[in-house]
Amino acid sequence: MKRILVLGAGLVSRPLVRYLLDEGFSVTVASRTVSKAEALVEGHPSGRAAEADMDRPASVEDQVEEADVVVSLLPPPMHPRVARMCLDHGKPMVTTSYLSDAMKALDGEAKEKDLVIVNEIGVDPGIDHMSAMRVIDAVHDAGGKIRSFRSYCGGLPAPEANDNPLGYKFSWAPRGVLLAATNPGVYQRDGKIVETPGTEIFADVHMLEVEGLGSFEAYPNRNSLGYIDLYGIPETRTMYRGTLRNPGHCETWYKWVHFGLFDATERADLPGTPYASLMAELAGSPEAGEAREAVSRAMGVEPAHPAVEKLSWLGLFSSDPVPPGVITVLDVLAERMLARMRYEEGERDMIVLCHEFEAEGAGGERQRITSRMIDFGIPGGDSSMARSVSLPAAVATARVARGEVSERGVCIPVVRSIYEPVLEALAGLGIECEETWS
Numbered sequence: 001m002k003r004i005l006v007l008g009a010g011l012v013s014r015p016l017v018r019y020l021l022d023e024g025f026s027v028t029v030a031s032r033t034v035s036k037a038e039a040l041v042e043g044h045p046s047g048r049a050a051e052a053d054m055d056r057p058a059s060v061e062d063q064v065e066e067a068d069v070v071v072s073l074l075p076p077p078m079h080p081r082v083a084r085m086c087l088d089h090g091k092p093m094v095t096t097s098y099l100s101d102a103m104k105a106l107d108g109e110a111k112e113k114d115l116v117i118v119n120e121i122g123v124d125p126g127i128d129h130m131s132a133m134r135v136i137d138a139v140h141d142a143g144g145k146i147r148s149f150r151s152y153c154g155g156l157p158a159p160e161a162n163d164n165p166l167g168y169k170f171s172w173a174p175r176g177v178l179l180a181a182t183n184p185g186v187y188q189r190d191g192k193i194v195e196t197p198g199t200e201i202f203a204d205v206h207m208l209e210v211e212g213l214g215s216f217e218a219y220p221n222r223n224s225l226g227y228i229d230l231y232g233i234p235e236t237r238t239m240y241r242g243t244l245r246n247p248g249h250c251e252t253w254y255k256w257v258h259f260g261l262f263d264a265t266e267r268a269d270l271p272g273t274p275y276a277s278l279m280a281e282l283a284g285s286p287e288a289g290e291a292r293e294a295v296s297r298a299m300g301v302e303p304a305h306p307a308v309e310k311l312s313w314l315g316l317f318s319s320d321p322v323p324p325g326v327i328t329v330l331d332v333l334a335e336r337m338l339a340r341m342r343y344e345e346g347e348r349d350m351i352v353l354c355h356e357f358e359a360e361g362a363g364g365e366r367q368r369i370t371s372r373m374i375d376f377g378i379p380g381g382d383s384s385m386a387r388s389v390s391l392p393a394a395v396a397t398a399r400v401a402r403g404e405v406s407e408r409g410v411c412i413p414v415v416r417s418i419y420e421p422v423l424e425a426l427a428g429l430g431i432e433c434e435e436t437w438s
Contacts, residue, residue, distance in 0.1 A: 001024065001025065001026045001046070002025050002026065002068045002069070002401040002402070003025070003026045003027075003028070003066065003067050003068045003069075004020050004025045004026065004027045004028070004067065004068065004069050004070075004071060004397060004401060005028050005030060005063050005064060005066070005067035005069070005070045005071065006020075006027060006028065006029045006030065006071045006073065007030050007031075007052055007060070007070065007071065007072045007073060007074050007082060008030075008031060008072065008073030008074045009029055009030075009031035009033065009036035009037045009039075009040050009073075010036075010073060010172065010173075011171060011172040011173075011383070011385075011386060012073065012096075012122075012171075012172065012383075012385060012386040012389040012390045013029070013040055013073050013386075013390060014040050014382060014386060014390070015382050015386050015387045015390045015391050015394065016071065016073070016390035016391065016393055016394040016397070017029055017040045017041065017047070018040075019390075019391060019394035019395070019398070020394055020397060020398060021041075021044045021046055021047055023398050024046070025046065025398070025401060026046045026047075026048075027041070027044075027046060027047050027048070028047075028048045028049075028050055028063060028066075028067070029041055029047065029048070029049055029050070030049075030050040030051065030052030030060070030063055031049075031051070031052060032051065032052065032053050034049050034050070034051050037049035037050065050063060054074065054078050054081060054082075057081070057085070060082075060085065061085050061088075061089070064082070064085040064086060064089050064091055065089045065091075067091055068091070068401055069091065069092050069093070069094065069397055069400050069401045070082065070085075070086050070091050070092070070093045070094070071093070071094045071095070071393060071397050072093060072094075072095045072097075073095070073096065073390070073393075075176075076097040076098065076100065079095050079097055079100070079102075079103060079119075080100065080102035080103055080106070082095075083103060083106055083117055083410075084106075086115070086117070087106060087109055087110060087113060087115065090113060090115065091115070092115050092116050092117065092118075092400050093115075093116075093117045093118070094117075094118045094121060094393050094396055094397045094400060095117075095118070095119055095121070095393070096119075096120070096121055096122030096125075096126060096389055096390070096392075096393050097119065097120070097122075098119070098120060098125055099119040099120055099410070099412055103117065103119060103410055104410055106410055107409045107410040108409070110408065110409045110410055111408050111409040114408060115408065115409075116400060116405055116407050116408050116409065116411065117409070117410045117411070118393075118396050118400065118405070118407075118411060118412070118413065118418070119410065119411070119412050120412040120413065121392045121393045121396045121412070121413050121418075121422070122388070122389040122390070122392055122393060123153070123155075123351060123353070123385075123388035123389050123392070124153035124221075124353065125412070126388075126389070126392045126393075126413065127353060127373065127388060127392055127423075127426070127431070127433070128151055128153055128241075128353055128355075129230075129231075129412060129413050129414050129419070130392075130413050130414075130418075130419035130422060130423050131353070131355060131371050131373065131423065131433040132149070132151060132231060132355050132371070133231060133413075133414050133415075133416075133419050134371075134419065134420075134423065134433075134435075135355065135357055135369055135371055135435060136149075136231055136232065136233060136357075137416065139357070139359045139367075139369075140232070142361065142362060143361070143362030144359050144360055144361045144362055144367070145233075145235040145359065145360045146233040146235060146236045146357060146358075146359055147235065147236060147237055147238070147358045147359060147360050148236060148237060148238035148356075148357065148358035149231070149233065149236055149238060149239055149240070149355070149356070149357055149358075150238065150240045150241075150242070150355070150356040151240070151241045151242070151353075151354070151355045151356075152208055152216075152218050152241075152242045152243070152244050152352070152353070152354045152355075153221075153242075153243065153244060153351070153352065153353045153354075154216065154243055154244025154245060154351070154352050155171065155349060155350070155351050155384070155385050156168065156216075156244070156245070156246060156349070156350050156351075156352065157169045157343070157347070157348075157349060157350065158347070158348035158349060158350040158376055158377070159213070159350075160347075160348070161343065161344075161347040161348055161349070162246060164313070164340070164341060165306070165309065165310050165313050166249070166252070166310055166313075166337075166341060167245070167246030167247070167248060167249055168245065168246065168249065168341060169341045169342065169343050169347075169349065170337060170338060170341050170342060170343075171343060171349050171377075171383045171384075171385040171386065172385065173334070173338065174333075174334040174337040174338050174341070175330070175331065175334045178262060178330050178333060178334055178337075179264065179330070181201070181202075181253060181257070181262060182198035182199060182201060182257060182262055183198055183201070183221075183222050184196060184197050184198045184201065184222075184223075185198075185201050185204060185219070185220025185221065185222065185223070185224075186220070186222075186223040186224060186225055187220055187223075187224040187225065187239060187240040187241070188224065188225060188228070188236070188237065188238055188239045188240070189238055189240065190237055190238060191237040191238075193225070194220075196220055199257055199258065201219055201220060202219055202249075202250040202251070202253045202254035202257065203250075203254055204219055204220055205217050205218065205219050205250045206218055207247075208242075208244065208354065210352060210354060210372075210374075212374075213352065213374070215247060216244040216245065216246060216247070216352070217244070217245050217246070217247055217248075217249055217250045218242040218243065218244055219242060219243055219245075219250055220240070220241070220242055220243075221241045221242055221243045222241070224239045224240055224241040225239060227239060227241065230412070230414055231414060238358075244352055244354075248306060251306070251307065252306055252307045252310055255299050255301070255305075255307035256307065256311075256333075258299075259282060259283075259295070259298060259299055260282050260329060261282075261329055261330070261332075261333050262329075262330050262333070263328065263329040263330055264328045264329075264330045264331075265328060265329070266327045266328055267327055267328065267329075268327060270322045270326055270327050270328070270329075270332065271321070271322050271323065271324045271325065271326060271327065272321045272322060272324075273321060273322045274288060274318070274319045274320065274321055274322075275315060275316045275317065275318050275319070275320055275321075275322065275332070275336075276288040276289070276291040276316070276317050276318060276319055277291070278316075278322065278329070278332065279291040279292075279294075279295050279311070279316055279317060280294050280295075282295070282298070282329070283295045283297065283298040284298060288319070291317050292308060292312065292317050295308055295311065295317075296308050313340070314333075314336040314337065314340055315336055315339075315340070316332075316333075316336060322335075323335060343377075343383070345380070346379045346380055347377075347379070348376045348377040348378075348379055348383075348384070349376070349377040349383045349384045349385055350374065350375065350376050350377070350384055351373065351374070351375045351384045351385065351388050352373075352374055353371075353372065353373040353374075353433065354370065354371070354372050354373075355369075355370065355371040355372075355433075356368075356369075356370055357369040357370070357371075367437060367438070368437075368438050369435065369436065369437050369438075370435070370436045371433045371434070371435045371436075372433065372434055372436075373431070373432065373433040373434070375387070375388055375430075375431055387429075387431065388431055391426060391429055391431060392413075392422055392426060395421075395422045395425040395426065396413070396418065396422055399418075399421060399422075404421070405417065405418060
């Protein structure tokens with residue numbers, strides 16, 4: 001029986017663990033909090049819970065040595081350390097996170113040791129790559145060219161669960177979402193490079209209509225240019241990857257960014273400070289009782305503006321104290337969001353993934369192609385975010401364990417040998433992209 005080590009027992013881990021157990025693997029889930037790992041294993045005879053703390057790497061290394069495949073669902077900065085252990089002990093590895101420069105640097109050694117390290121095998125990144133490459137390869141196989149590619153993805157509340165002023169809820173910790181919110185955006189539009197600074201990302205917005213769901217705001221998702229080569233489409237004049245949010249999101253977050261709410265500078269004085277006092281301080285006012293008015297003036301809006309109203313709804317004008325351990329302004333916002341923007345029992349989340357292609361056929365004819373996935377969480381069960389992030393990784397892990405992945409080195413799922421069987425397996429699990437060619 002092949003042995004899989006899963007490092008991390010967070011909110012997206014459960015579908016992966018259950019899939020691998022159901023597929024007949026021996027699965028060890030290792031986490032700093034063993035009780036979380038035990039909850040994922042649920043007493044399965046082939047499952048085991050263990051402690052893993054990257055601050056004590058020797059214990060983790062022992063578990064890596066015993067495994068046949070290692071899955072890292074830890075925070076992204078830890079992946080290169082896990083990969084180092086895997087290379088030292090001759091173990092393949094799978095992770096859902098973006099491919100970092102530190103991971104890329106391990107490619108040559110992984111190839112020398114006949115190992116594969118699969119990255120970006122979640123939903124975004126992951127399913128977006130695989131569904132895009134299925135279309136791109138089909139166009140190229142027919143002698144055509146991709147002239148424009150736009151891709152959009154968003155994890156959002158299902159329409160019936162979209163019931164708070166921010167139009168958003170968290171199926172995992174908010175901090176990562178907030179940290180990523182001010183990443184700069186770079187993309188190509190009609191042959192011209194557009195660069196958007198992180199502080200202006202929420203001003204670079206357009207609307208996307210999704211049939212059956214309505215309109216969403218779209219803003220740039222990191223640097224799109226690298227995907228021109230990764231996807232093998234040097235002929236394209238437009239390459240855009242965007243994030244989807246409900247209407248009203250971008251104006252509010254733009255105001256918040258410029259007000260200073262995304263500041264990740266550590267401050268030992270924050271715990272115990274009344275929220276209103278902190279808001280007044282950020283607005284340059286000494287009076288906590290006038291925090292709302294001061295914030296409105298600092299933002300250049302009326303006190304009833306949605307950006308101010310939403311801060312009030314989060315409780316940031318109250319006299320309640322900042323909790324212990326919260327030592328950055330960004331974490332104050334994350335803490336308030338986690339308190340008020342959770343999914344309630346039985347509520348569904350939703351993943352919306354849309355690709356829009358403009359292609360040119362072998363005879364010069366124009367083609368418009370769309371690929372769309374709309375997936376909903378299971379009331380009382382796994383969220384769509386958990387399923388769509390972890391099940392692609394689970395399928396890939398199973399294939400690696402069975403020796404069915406021929407790729408070697410550090411890779412992402414843009415080759416047929418990976419994306420075709422993974423997409424086929426996901427379709428059998430109810431996660432499928434529907435394509436329309438016209």
